Amino acid sequence: MKHFFRKMSLKQRLWVSFVLLTVVCISATGTYVSVFFSHEMELQATKTSQDTLNRTAQVLDERLRNIVVLVSTLMMGEPFQQTMKDVQGDSGNNYFYHLSQMQTAFAQLMVADQSIDTVLLHTPIGEFYPTENSRSGRAFEDTLLYDKINTVNGPWNMLWVPGHDEELFRRGNPVISLIIKPLFENPVASTYVIVNIREEYLEKLIMSNRSETSINQLIIDRKGQGVLSSINNPVNDNSRIYEQSGDDSKGNFEYRNASGELFLVNYAALGMNPDWAIVGYQSKSELLRPISRMRWTILTIMGACVLLALIMSSMLSELLLKPLFKLRNLMMKVERNKLDVRFESAFEDEISQVGHKFNRMLEQIQELLEEVKVSEQAKRKSEIKALQAQIDPHFLYNTLNTIYWKSEMEESQAVGEMIVSLSLLFRLGLNNGKEITTLRQELEHVEQYLKLQAMCYPDLFRYEIKPAEDSLLAYPVLKIVLQPLVENSILHGFQELPHQGRIVIEAIEADGLLTLIVTDNGTGMDAAQVERLLNHPPDKLDSYALANVRSRLKLYYGEKAAMELYSEPGVATTVKLTIPIHEVIHE
Structure with a gap:
């Protein structure tokens, strides 16, 4: 067979190859289209169901939150x-x-x-x-x-x-x-x-937010029990549904019930009561029923295309052969990074048009290479700002709430101190829109944050910011890298601590590197496990604090920056940031 193929002319080999390629491509395309539409229909149905559940969860949350507010008003x-x-x-x-x-x-x-x-x-x-x-x-x-x-x-x-x-x-x-x-x-x-x-x-609220009649909805709790007793359940196995949903606030998965029927399941937890989740079911067989008819249509089209390919391949091989070889040779040169080659032809057929487009593409590639060099730095800065914007100031609610209650109790001095600290915190955090601040301002920023948290949570912890050498205070550092680490200690280290917590912050210089150290005596963590979790995608993380700081350091300083974790539960948990020292910022 190989000997026979070698004895063919180039035109014959092109004809045979073209026919075989056409058959393979059309077969693959038909199969892909069938699978693709099945997948897309499933994705669209899942997305529609998730959007419906999210809207329903939002409406229910608003209703339940309104009731809580009304009861709170009654109690006041x-x-x-x-x-x-x-x-x-x-x-x-x-x-x-x-x-x-x-x-x-x-x-x-x-x-x-x-x-x-x-x-x-x-x-x-x-x-x-x-x-x-x-x-x-x-x-x-x-x-x-x-x-x-x-x-x-x-x-x-x-x-x-x-x-x-x-x-x-x-x-x-x-x-x-x-x-x-x-x-x-x-x-x-x-x-x-x-x-x-x-x-x-509540049933009327759920029914009014259903965009698809094929989607069945119900509410279950963490034990897999139905929350609303009067809504019918087509699956009748809530406990297995809840086990597959895990602890995520929303998501989707496939589920097969005891009778073998496959369902597409979406779920969304309620914000007012995370122990309850709205679950939506769709029968996958009913959803994909139109795909079976589409497959027969695709098979018919495939047969017609193969027959047409047999006729057209012989005609096109002669016309395409010569200019195609020329264009291929030019492409091979481009593969060797020779971007100065150009396609030339006296004809104005489709291959010539492709050749002219090829020339234009080479010109655009050369222009884009220059633009990429300029835009890469801007992109890096944008990514740093985007990561920095993820820092969640959730403590603001507690701070304002504390200010309110202290004002109610006429503790004017404490209120004044908290307002001043909050103002300084925002001013230092904004830093006139600049990414880089000085070590002095970064330490002052985290000190204002600790003051506020200490007043919001009296007797929960005490802190110490060890004085840094005067020569270090003017060093430039990426802003807001200490506050997320301190916040992590307060929220995760001290909440269940039987004794008062303690946070120590210090800055030292060694071998041309600036090291920032945050140590607490909280409940601690499994440092090796946290290191592994930090390598997961951001949407899989429960907390962004450590991952956010490490990502911003890597984007700005590259491999020269590092973050190290050490923990002995109940004794000491330390996060150490190491960054290169650049030129001093003159204030």
Whole structure:
């Protein structure tokens, strides 16, 4: 066969090769199109389902958040506060007076949100509720809600209870319940605000946000139990669904039920209660049913194309051979980085047009090579700024909340100090839009942050910024590299620490390198495991602090920069940043 092929003329070999290539390419293209459309249809359906779930989760979160805000407003009202004072004093003499005073607040709550079915304030001196509702004879201690409270491990302020029949009043509607401990200066034992939310209202919210009728939706909890008792489940195995979803807030996967039917599953956790997730199901067989008809159409088209290729290949081989060889030779020269070659032809056929486009492409490549050199540096700076913008100032909420409460308690001096520190923190962080700051300003920036956190979390930790040599303070460093490390220590190292935490920051110089060291005595971490996690894609990380700092250092300083992690849990956890020293910034 090889000998026979070698004896063919170049034209014959081109003809045979062209036919074989056509057959292979059309077959591959047909197969690819079938697989591609199946994949794209599946991706589009998954995306549509995810968008639908995200919208539904957002709407439900807004509704649940509105209810929480309304209850908080109720608890901050004067009637509620006066009632709590009597509860705290164990004085039931004014029970009927307080019951009367609370009616207006209850009425406003019920009017403000139509999804609220009933509301009850349970206290040691008695129960307070809208008198227009008929209270059942069942004691609160004998209800499912009381059992749920007793099964909670650890401290809590707000508890969501999945769907159940309403037990406190005679309505008996299917509801989900919100249990909140009252907002009061001192904790009040055995006192709860119970808000029952109608399931039918939440069902209407879910149904109104469905963009596809083929998507079935339900809400499950971490145990795989349905949250709304009245929504049908086509899969009937929620526990396996939850196991496959993992701890991510949203995502998708394929799931095969006990009968062998394959489903496309999307899920999105609720922000107000991460233990609950909205799950959407689609039958994959029903979704991909149009693809089977498409495959038969593709096979018919493939047969016609192969027949046409047999006819056209003989005609085209003669016309394309000569200029094609010429163009190929030029391309081979380009492969050897000879970009000054050009295609020339007296003809104006398609190959000549391709040759002229080839010439234009070479000119554009030469122009792009020059532009890439200029744009690469700008791209690197943009990536640094983009990474820097990911630094999450989530402590701002706690800071402003602390300022508010301190102002309420008339601690004007503390409020003034916090406002000044917050102002300095932002001014130093902005740094007039520059990426590089001095070591002095970077240490001052992290000091202002620590001051604010220390006032937000009194007695949680203490800190020490060891004085650096005067010659080091003017050295240029990438801004906001210490604050994420300190934030990581406070949020992950001290929250469960039985004793007061301690943070030590120091800067030293050795061998032409500047080393910044952050050490804490927190609960620690598995340094080797964290190193492995830092190599994962950013969207797979739970925390961006360490990965963000390391990425920005690498982008700006290259391989000369390094980040090292050391940890002995409960004793010392150290993050060491090493960067090259450049010229001094004159302030």
